[in-house]
Amino acid sequence: xxxxQFGDRITAYVDGELEPLERTRFEKHLxxxxxxxxxxxxxxxxxxxxxxxxxxEPSDAALRRYWQSVYNRLERxxxxxxxxxxxxxxxxxxxxxxxxxxxxxPTISVVLKAGVxxxxxxxxxxxxxxxxxxxxxxKVDRYSKEVER
Amino acid sequence: MDETEAALIERCQGGDxxxxxxxxxxxxxxxxxxxxxxxxxxEEALDASQEAFVRAxxxxxxxxxxxxxxxxxxxxxxxxxxxxxxxxxxxxxxxLAADPPARSDADPEILVERSERERRxxxxxxxxxxxxxxxxxxxxxxxxxxxxxxxxxxxxIGTVMSRLHAARRALRTKLAGEES
Numbered sequence: 001x002x003x004x005q006f007g008d009r010i011t012a013y014v015d016g017e018l019e020p021l022e023r024t025r026f027e028k029h030l031x032x033x034x035x036x037x038x039x040x041x042x043x044x045x046x047x048x049x050x051x052x053x054x055x056x057e058p059s060d061a062a063l064r065r066y067w068q069s070v071y072n073r074l075e076r077x078x079x080x081x082x083x084x085x086x087x088x089x090x091x092x093x094x095x096x097x098x099x100x101x102x103x104x105x106p107t108i109s110v111v112l113k114a115g116v117x118x119x120x121x122x123x124x125x126x127x128x129x130x131x132x133x134x135x136x137x138x139k140v141d142r143y144s145k146e147v148e149r
Numbered sequence: 150m151d152e153t154e155a156a157l158i159e160r161c162q163g164g165d166x167x168x169x170x171x172x173x174x175x176x177x178x179x180x181x182x183x184x185x186x187x188x189x190x191x192e193e194a195l196d197a198s199q200e201a202f203v204r205a206x207x208x209x210x211x212x213x214x215x216x217x218x219x220x221x222x223x224x225x226x227x228x229x230x231x232x233x234x235x236x237x238x239x240x241x242x243x244x245l246a247a248d249p250p251a252r253s254d255a256d257p258e259i260l261v262e263r264s265e266r267e268r269r270x271x272x273x274x275x276x277x278x279x280x281x282x283x284x285x286x287x288x289x290x291x292x293x294x295x296x297x298x299x300x301x302x303x304x305x306i307g308t309v310m311s312r313l314h315a316a317r318r319a320l321r322t323k324l325a326g327e328e329s
Contacts, residue, residue, distance in 0.1 A: 008314035015288070017295045017310070046321055050289040053270065055182025056261045066177045066199065067170050073203045074166060 003035050010036065014043050095120065158218060161209045169209070173202050176219055179291055180226060185259045186286045187230040189275065194259065197233055201226040220297035223287065227301060234279070273323040281316035288313055 006026055012018045013026055030036055058066060102108055102116050154175070160168035180201065184194035205212075205222050212221055260271055274282055287293045287301060298313075299306045 008311040011314035011317060012295070012310050015295070015313075042321055043317055046317055047289070049266075049270065050285070053267055053290070054261050055178050055185075055290055056259055057178045058181070063174045063177055066181075066195070067173050069195075070173050070199050070202045070206075071166065071170065073199065074169075074206055077203065077207070 003033060006036060010039050010043055014040065014047050154218060155214065158209075158212065158214060161206070162212070162214070166206075169202075169206055172218060176222065179219065180222070182259050183223065183226060183286050183291055184230055186274065186282055186290070187227075187279065188233060191259055193233065197229045198226060201229045204229065217297070219291065220293055220301055223291060223293065223297075224301040224303075227283070269327060270320075270324065273320055273327065276323055277316065277319055280312060281319055284309070284312050284316050285320065 006029060009018060009022065009026055013023065018026065026036075030040065099116060099120055103113055154172070157168045157171045161172065177198070180198035181194050184197045184201075185191060188194050188197060201222065204225050208225075212218070261267070274285060277285070284298065284302070287298045293301060295306050295309045298309045302309065304312075
């Protein structure tokens with residue numbers, strides 16, 4: 001066995017993630033290979049050093065603030081959904097009524113009516129196009145998805 | 150998975166937000182630290198880790214009971230962080246590969262620095278490319294197994310092994326370079 005055949009197995013050996021058979025083969029190789037022994041020693045030393053280092057545990061006060069912030073977001077999530085649905089419904093209804101009023105009003109010029117109708121259609125086309133783009137991106141964007149098990 | 154966590158998760162899946170508070174408090178430190186290593190900014194790390202908890206809560210019913218919560222959450226957190234890095238790179242019109250700038254000082258609110266040596270190691274970690282920083286963080290500071298890392302990163306176990314090996318080598322080289 002040559003060093004090239006083991007390579008990154010040294011890392012797995014240090015982490016106790018090698019299969020028993022591979023572990024035995026690697027240990028046998030170690031008996032005769034100075035390069036791998038040195039690499040193993042350095043990897044072990046680094047692992048021990050890194051395992052001693054930690055992220056800071058937040059204080060009780062920081063944890064309370066942290067959870068409060070998460071809780072506020074959870075609470076507001078439903079509020080935002082209801083607000084958005086309501087706003088969309090009201091905007092659609094109000095817009096429809098406004099256009100209907102303008103189109104039916106004989107005192108308003110045809111040019112103005114055509115302008116309002118074109119504006120409404122333009123907004124609808126832009127909205128649908130943006131929505132479709134977002135949905136297409138979402139389908140292929142692995143980072144926008146959540147984890148399913 | 151310890152029984153306390155299993156019980157908390159069961160209550161979460163029943164809609165108990167107080168139980169979720171227990172889960173959040175348990176992992177807030179690890180989550181903030183992991184996000185900080187990816188994003189390099191304390192405020193953004195706190196915000197991203199909180200956003201990931203909110204997403205986890207919304208999908209908690211999909212979580213498979215009997216497995217550890219943190220590796221599942223780590224994948225959500227990673228997605229949130231990657232999304233933020235991508236928006237950041239779009240805003241600044243630089244490639245994601247450029248990574249967040251290496252920091253000269255680790256944030257004492259997030260990372261523990263007990264010695265000058267630890268300070269140098271944190272600095273060397275921040276100077277690594279994102280993929281290396283990320284796998285070092287998952288393996289050493291978040292305590293994931295190779296299988297859990299493979300799931301969190303969406304890569305085969307063999308790639309976890311080679312990436313971790315390359316990351317440790319790069320870190321050793323950086324530290325050796327500093328000492329010489």
